[in-house]
Amino acid sequence: MKILTGNDLETGDVVWWTGEFWSRHVEESIDVADGGDAIAAREEGARRVNAPYVIDAEQTDVGPRPLHIKDRIRAIGPTVRPDLAVRPVDAAAGNWVI
Amino acid sequence: MYKYDEYDQTIVDSRVAEFRDQVARRIAGEITEDQFKPLRLMNGLYLQLHAYMLRVAVPYGTLSGKQMRTLGHIARKYDRGYGHFTTRQNIQYNWIKLEEAPDILAELAAVEMHAIQTSGNCIRNISSDQYAGAAADEIEDPRPWAELLRQWSSFHPEFSYLPRKFKIAVIASDEDRAAIQLHDIGLQIRHNDAGELGFRVYVGGGMGRTPMIAPVIRDFLPAADFVSYMEACLRVYNRYGRRDNIYKARIKILVHEIGAAEYARQVEEEWAHVKTLGLDPPPGEFERIAAHFAPPAFETGLSDEIDRSDPDFALWLDSNTHAHKQPGYAIAVISLKPIGGIPGDASAEQIELMADLAERYSFDELRVTHAQNIVLPHVKKADLYALWKALDDAGLGTANLDLISDIIACPGLDYCSLANARSIPIAQKIAKRFENMDRQRDLGELKLKISGCINACGHHHAGHIGILGVDRKGEENYQLLFGGSGAEDASLAKIAGPGFNEDGIVDAVEKAVETYRTLREDGERFVDTYRRVGMQPFKEAIYG
Ligand code: SF4
Numbered sequence: 001m002k003i004l005t006g007n008d009l010e011t012g013d014v015v016w017w018t019g020e021f022w023s024r025h026v027e028e029s030i031d032v033a034d035g036g037d038a039i040a041a042r043e044e045g046a047r048r049v050n051a052p053y054v055i056d057a058e059q060t061d062v063g064p065r066p067l068h069i070k071d072r073i074r075a076i077g078p079t080v081r082p083d084l085a086v087r088p089v090d091a092a093a094g095n096w097v098i
Numbered sequence: 099m100y101k102y103d104e105y106d107q108t109i110v111d112s113r114v115a116e117f118r119d120q121v122a123r124r125i126a127g128e129i130t131e132d133q134f135k136p137l138r139l140m141n142g143l144y145l146q147l148h149a150y151m152l153r154v155a156v157p158y159g160t161l162s163g164k165q166m167r168t169l170g171h172i173a174r175k176y177d178r179g180y181g182h183f184t185t186r187q188n189i190q191y192n193w194i195k196l197e198e199a200p201d202i203l204a205e206l207a208a209v210e211m212h213a214i215q216t217s218g219n220c221i222r223n224i225s226s227d228q229y230a231g232a233a234a235d236e237i238e239d240p241r242p243w244a245e246l247l248r249q250w251s252s253f254h255p256e257f258s259y260l261p262r263k264f265k266i267a268v269i270a271s272d273e274d275r276a277a278i279q280l281h282d283i284g285l286q287i288r289h290n291d292a293g294e295l296g297f298r299v300y301v302g303g304g305m306g307r308t309p310m311i312a313p314v315i316r317d318f319l320p321a322a323d324f325v326s327y328m329e330a331c332l333r334v335y336n337r338y339g340r341r342d343n344i345y346k347a348r349i350k351i352l353v354h355e356i357g358a359a360e361y362a363r364q365v366e367e368e369w370a371h372v373k374t375l376g377l378d379p380p381p382g383e384f385e386r387i388a389a390h391f392a393p394p395a396f397e398t399g400l401s402d403e404i405d406r407s408d409p410d411f412a413l414w415l416d417s418n419t420h421a422h423k424q425p426g427y428a429i430a431v432i433s434l435k436p437i438g439g440i441p442g443d444a445s446a447e448q449i450e451l452m453a454d455l456a457e458r459y460s461f462d463e464l465r466v467t468h469a470q471n472i473v474l475p476h477v478k479k480a481d482l483y484a485l486w487k488a489l490d491d492a493g494l495g496t497a498n499l500d501l502i503s504d505i506i507a508c509p510g511l512d513y514c515s516l517a518n519a520r521s522i523p524i525a526q527k528i529a530k531r532f533e534n535m536d537r538q539r540d541l542g543e544l545k546l547k548i549s550g551c552i553n554a555c556g557h558h559h560a561g562h563i564g565i566l567g568v569d570r571k572g573e574e575n576y577q578l579l580f581g582g583s584g585a586e587d588a589s590l591a592k593i594a595g596p597g598f599n600e601d602g603i604v605d606a607v608e609k610a611v612e613t614y615r616t617l618r619e620d621g622e623r624f625v626d627t628y629r630r631v632g633m634q635p636f637k638e639a640i641y642g
Binding site for chain 1 (some may be wrong): 124196440511571
C-alpha cells in the first residue's frame, strides 16, 4: 500500500494523511494508491502540510506501517529517546521501529 | 570575550526582524516552501526527520555563562528540554516550531548570538582550538584571528553563494585539537625563522564522500596579509569550483584536480591583485578585536598542588584536565559522554549548571569542542575538586576524555533526514561493552567516531576506529574503518572489509581492540599499533 506523509507547516510535527485531515498517528493513514501526488500538491498548496511525499507501507494488525526504517522512526520518534515517542505508553514502540 | 559593537548588534537584530517577516509570510501563504526554504536555511533552520531543527552558531566554540544559560533556557522553553552539541562546535535543537523560530533568534540576539551562516554554500562558523587562550602549548590566542575571519566572512557579498559550503579552522599550537587538515582552509599560527608572526596555510582538506588531507599551500603567510590572502584563496575557488556537480564542488576537489602547486600559483596571482584593494584591516582594528580576548585577571602565586585523596576525583583529574599556561590553573573538560548516554546531548538543567559553574570557577567562559564535550578553560587547581563534585552530581563527571567511550557520533537516523543508519545506538552499545573504566584506561587514547551516512558529520574518516552507517537493501549496515586521525598526525581511515549489523559491529570493534592489546608495544596507542602492523592482523581477527 502507499501512504502519504509530511510535516505540519507551523509545528514541524510528522503527520500522516487520513483521507480527511493530517494526523500525528501513522496507524490512521489510508492507502492513497496512485492518488498521493495529487493530494500532496493540493494539501501543500493549501498550506496544511510541508514537504509531503508518498511512501510504501504494509497493513498490520495495528494499522499501516512504513516499509522503510526511516519512516518508521519518523512515525514513532527517535529510538534513543523512547520518552519522546509519539506513543510513549507503548512499551513495544522501540521494537516496532526495527 | 568578543563583545558586539553597534554594527554587529544592528546586523543581527535586523536579521531577526527580517526573518520574522519571512516566517509570517510563509505561514500566511504569501511565499511557497520553495521560496522560503533558502531563507530559513540562511537562518540555520532545517526541516529534519521529526521537526524543524535549528543550528545555532557558537563562534570558535566560545560561550559566556550568560550565553550558555540562554541556550539552556531555549532548550526548556522552545524545545523538549535538551540540546545537541555538534562536531562543528555548535548547538542544535531538534524540536523547533516554525512559528517560534523568530522568538528564539530574538532571544539569541539579546546575548549576541545567531544562526546566520550555519547552513548554505557560504563560509560557515569559524572553528578553533577549544583550549585557545588557555593552553600551555599555544603561541598566542588564535581566537582574535578567528573573530577577524568571522567579521570578514559574515555576509561577505562575494562569498554568500560559493560552489559549496566552506569551513575554516584556526589554531596556534603544534598539537592540532581542531582537525585543521580536514578543513577547507586550516590555519596554524606560527613564527618564521625571523621570529615574525604568521600562518601556515592548508587548503583543500575535508571529509564527506571524498575525504582528503589538506596540502600546505603556503608555509608562512605574514599576519598583516591575512585577510587579503584569504580573499584570494576564496576567489580562486569561487571562480573555478565545480558548480556543475554537487559531489565535486568542495574546494578539496579543485585543489586535487589542478594540484596544490597550481592552486597556490593562482592564489598568488590573484593575491597580487587583491592586495592593491586595501582589504587588510589596519593594525588598530586587529588590536581592537584582540583586546576583547585579553587574558582574565588570573591570580598569581597559586599552588599547583592538588589533593588527590578521593580516588574517583583523581581519575577524573588525570583524564579530563589539561595543562594551563598560567601556574595554579587547569583546563577542565566536561564529558558529554556518560556511558550509555547520547554523545553531545545535554539537558536544559545540565546546560544551566555548566553556565553557573563557568561563572563560579572559569572566569565566565566555556568552550564547545568538536568532540562534543564542553570545556571550562580557566579553573583554579584549588577549585577542581568542588567543580568535579558539582559535575558528578549532575551526571557530568564521567572520566573518559579521549578514551574509547568518548565517542563522536552524529545524530544519524534517529534525527537526520539524510541518514542511512542510526549512529547513537551504536555509540551507546560500544560504550556499554567497554563500560569497565579500568579496561578503557588500559586501552588508552582511542578515538572512535561514527557517522550515519557518507556526509561524515561524525568524522569517521578521522577515527582511530571509524564506523560508517550505510543502507544495505533497506537494512542498516555498518562499515568499520581503522587508522584515521584528525590531529597533527592527520590520516584517513581505511575500510576493513564487509559491513556488519548493529550487534556485529560492536563485536567487531571489540575484536579489533583485543587485537591491539595483544600486538601493542610499549607506549603505543591503538592507531600507532595499526600504523606499525597494518590492516592484516585486524582483518584476520575480525573476519577470521
Ligand atoms: S553524517 Fe549523515 S546522518 Fe550523520 S548528521 Fe551528517 S548527514 Fe546526518
